[in-house]
Amino acid sequence: xxxxxxxxxxxxxxxxxxxxxxxxxxxxxxxxxxxxxxxxxxxxxxxxxxxxxxxxxxxxxxxxxxxxxxxxxxxxxxxxxxxxxxxxxxxxxxxxxxxxxxxxxxxxxxxxxxxxxxxxxxxxxxxxxxxxxxxxxxxxxxxxxxxxxxxxxxxxxxxxxxxxxxxxxxxxxxxxxxxxxxxxxxxxxxxxxxxxxxxxxxxxxxxxxxxxxxxxxxxxxxxxxxxxxxxxxxxxxxxxxxxxxxxxxxxxxxxxxxxxxxxxxxxxxxxxxxxxxxxxxxxxxxxxxxxxxxxxxxxxxxxxxxxxxxxxxxxxxxxxxxxxxxxxxxxxxxxxxxxxxxxxxxxxxxxxxxxxxxxxxxxxxxxxxxxxxxxxxxxxxxxxxxxxxxxxxxxxxxxxxxxxxxxxxxxxxxxxxxxxxxxxxxxxxxxxxxxxxxxxxxxxxxxxxxxxxxxxxxxxxxxxxxxx
Amino acid sequence: xxxxxxxxxxxxxxxxxxxxxxxxxxxxxxxxxxxxxxxxxxxxxxxxxxxxxxxxxxxxxxxxxxxxxxxxxxxxxxxxxxxxxxxxxxxxxxxxxxxxxxxxxxxxxxxxxxxxxxxxxxxxxxxxxxxxxxxxxxxxxxxxxxxxxxxxxxxxxxxxxxxxxxxxxxxxxxxxxxxxxxxxxxxxxxxxxxxxxxxxxxxxxxxxxxxxx
Numbered sequence: 001x002x003x004x005x006x007x008x009x010x011x012x013x014x015x016x017x018x019x020x021x022x023x024x025x026x027x028x029x030x031x032x033x034x035x036x037x038x039x040x041x042x043x044x045x046x047x048x049x050x051x052x053x054x055x056x057x058x059x060x061x062x063x064x065x066x067x068x069x070x071x072x073x074x075x076x077x078x079x080x081x082x083x084x085x086x087x088x089x090x091x092x093x094x095x096x097x098x099x100x101x102x103x104x105x106x107x108x109x110x111x112x113x114x115x116x117x118x119x120x121x122x123x124x125x126x127x128x129x130x131x132x133x134x135x136x137x138x139x140x141x142x143x144x145x146x147x148x149x150x151x152x153x154x155x156x157x158x159x160x161x162x163x164x165x166x167x168x169x170x171x172x173x174x175x176x177x178x179x180x181x182x183x184x185x186x187x188x189x190x191x192x193x194x195x196x197x198x199x200x201x202x203x204x205x206x207x208x209x210x211x212x213x214x215x216x217x218x219x220x221x222x223x224x225x226x227x228x229x230x231x232x233x234x235x236x237x238x239x240x241x242x243x244x245x246x247x248x249x250x251x252x253x254x255x256x257x258x259x260x261x262x263x264x265x266x267x268x269x270x271x272x273x274x275x276x277x278x279x280x281x282x283x284x285x286x287x288x289x290x291x292x293x294x295x296x297x298x299x300x301x302x303x304x305x306x307x308x309x310x311x312x313x314x315x316x317x318x319x320x321x322x323x324x325x326x327x328x329x330x331x332x333x334x335x336x337x338x339x340x341x342x343x344x345x346x347x348x349x350x351x352x353x354x355x356x357x358x359x360x361x362x363x364x365x366x367x368x369x370x371x372x373x374x375x376x377x378x379x380x381x382x383x384x385x386x387x388x389x390x391x392x393x394x395x396x397x398x399x400x401x402x403x404x405x406x407x408x409x410x411x412x413x414x415x416x417x418x419x420x421x422x423x424x425x426x427x428x429x430x431x432x433x434x435x436x437x438x439x440x441x442x443x444x445x446x447x448x449x450x451x452x453x454x455x456x457x458x459x460x461x462x463x464x465x466x467x468x
Numbered sequence: 469x470x471x472x473x474x475x476x477x478x479x480x481x482x483x484x485x486x487x488x489x490x491x492x493x494x495x496x497x498x499x500x501x502x503x504x505x506x507x508x509x510x511x512x513x514x515x516x517x518x519x520x521x522x523x524x525x526x527x528x529x530x531x532x533x534x535x536x537x538x539x540x541x542x543x544x545x546x547x548x549x550x551x552x553x554x555x556x557x558x559x560x561x562x563x564x565x566x567x568x569x570x571x572x573x574x575x576x577x578x579x580x581x582x583x584x585x586x587x588x589x590x591x592x593x594x595x596x597x598x599x600x601x602x603x604x605x606x607x608x609x610x611x612x613x614x615x616x617x618x619x620x621x622x623x624x625x626x627x628x629x630x631x632x633x634x635x636x637x638x639x640x641x642x643x644x645x646x647x648x649x650x651x652x653x654x655x656x657x658x659x660x661x662x663x664x665x666x667x668x669x670x671x672x673x674x675x676x677x678x679x680x681x
Binding site: 115117121125132143150155158161164165166169170172173178179182197198200 | 604616627656663
């Protein structure tokens with residue numbers, strides 16, 4: 001019931017906002033975002049208190065892993081939504097709000113269904129809902145970015161469909177009820193009997209397909225363009241949660257693959273792609289001259305780290321990866337939102353043009369610095385804890401190599417942000433917009449310093465599902 | 469059923485190779501329409517022989533979406549584009565060679581699936597996968613937006629064929645999602661291509677190169 005309400009809110013909001021304009025649109029947008037956040041948190045709490053919730057004959061189903069993602073989408077969605085009116089003050093808001101909530105809706109459906117077929121439809125839906133948002137500014141560059149995004153992600157998702165078909169093929173050999181053979185709960189039950197070679201092949205397709213959406217190298221090429229050209233609230237959503245939805249889709253299949261094909265298979269693929277992503281991102285982080293592109297490559301790096309954590313597996317690696325997804329979502333959405341304000345003030349997205357941020361725009365500069373430090377992986381922020389968890393999981397299995405990459409990245413970030421050139425800024429933003437940013441930073445501090453009650457329990461319960 | 473499915477899938481592959489070979493856009497578009505019809509016939513044949521009513525419906529929707537609506541949209545996109553987008557002097561010999569190689573690759577990759585399958589249609593599964601691979605190749609090497617879209621659609625057709633042959637049709641919601649999906653992608657592509665043409669006076673995606681690094 002609650003799950004249905006959660007999905008209905010952004011959908012109804014999107015429909016109503018399609019024709020709304022002016023103040024009505026802004027108010028309706030705020031209401032939709034607020035209600036979505038409330039419902040998302042309510043579902044998460046309900047699931048973590050008891051059993052998974054389901055609706056429509058189990059078609060919609062949220063377990064603790066779904067709840068984790070639902071809460072994240074709710075929180076990042078609200079953060080991004082809070083920035084949207086400020087962004088739209090400089091452009092025409094036509095249909096932006098509607099597509100925004102449609103985008104949130106597709107992501108919520110992807111993580112709260114038991115049917116991996118519907119999950120595929122929803123993940124594809126995220127591309128279709130967001131492609132016009134990427135091209136919202138109608139510049140040459142944003143047009144090119146949206147074309148690349150649509151083409152690469154459509155091909156990627158079609159490959160994931162091939163993987164889904166093969167999973168279904170393996171499933172119906174064991175199980176005659178076609179309507180339920182694509183259910184995740186069924187797959188988990190059937191996993192020991194699924195044809196191992198077919199499942200391996202399917203998993204390769206699934207990882208390549210959903211990995212495209214997640215921004216894993218070498219399928220990441222759409223990501224820096226789309227992230228840097230999209231409006232800031234959309235960049236925050238894409239980087240903060242859309243990539244994680246791709247990871248979530250892979251994560252859903254991993255336990256079944258581990259059982260059907262043995263644990264080594266998924267692990268080696270995830271480790272290879274994770275390492276490659278971190279390495280590629282490190283190389284491009286050195287060379288980016290546009291700060292939004294740099295942030296996009298930083299997303300590739302962090303998704304690579306998440307993938308490494310999932311590859312290392314075990315309780316530590318998996319919990320670290322999940323925590324890292326959450327921390328990255330918070331930190332990255334803060335910097336993307338702030339980068340939008342910086343771009344408005346300076347009129348440029350070049351790193352060289354926006355120096356002296358701390359002096360000119362201290363209310364933007366200080367949280368920007370804090371979130372960047374968090375993204376680099378320094379304490380006291382949550383990303384430090386989750387990175388240490390992932391790296392420790394690697395160490396216990398004899399993978400000290402990763403630390404070298406981590407060190408390299410930290411160096412990169414420091415160089416890029418150590419000595420900003422000084423050029424005058426245009427304006428300083430007020431106190432009003434500070435609240436959502438401060439709230440997100442506070443959450444990051446909490447996951448870094450003192451875990452709120454229930455967080456460790458929630459992670460334990462997810463690990464029990466994903467890495468039993 | 470084995471003979472029919474093998475024959476239809478093989479014809480589908482031949483049409484795919486013809487798409488690789490031909491360079492004139494209207495001809496490739498007609499070939500794509502023919503391929504879609506072949507796959508619809510394949511779906512309805514399997515639907516009748518294996519007593520799957522649902523597949524008949526799927527075949528009907530497939531004919532409408534991929535045999536009629538999408539070719540029309542593509543024709544609209546292509547109107548005004550030069551008939552041959554490829555630079556003169558470029559032969560399709562190499563492409564055909566690659567496509568032939570991909571057929572072999574498809575057989576190798578699909579070995580685990582054909583080994584696990586106990587279906588009368590299993591022999592045609594690698595053929596469908598070969599169509600998908602060649603479509604992917606066309607998409608990746610496409611010189612303009614039309615080439616990309618066509619490659620993507622052939623890729624989709626191959627996967628559809630594979631799904632029909634290996635599973636006799638997916639659950640309804642997934643099939644519906646796939647159709648909706650392809651349709652929306654093509655419509656969005658049209659919107660994007662129209663805008664590219666307005667901005668750049670051409671649909672040659674080589675001109676889209678502002679975003680690098």
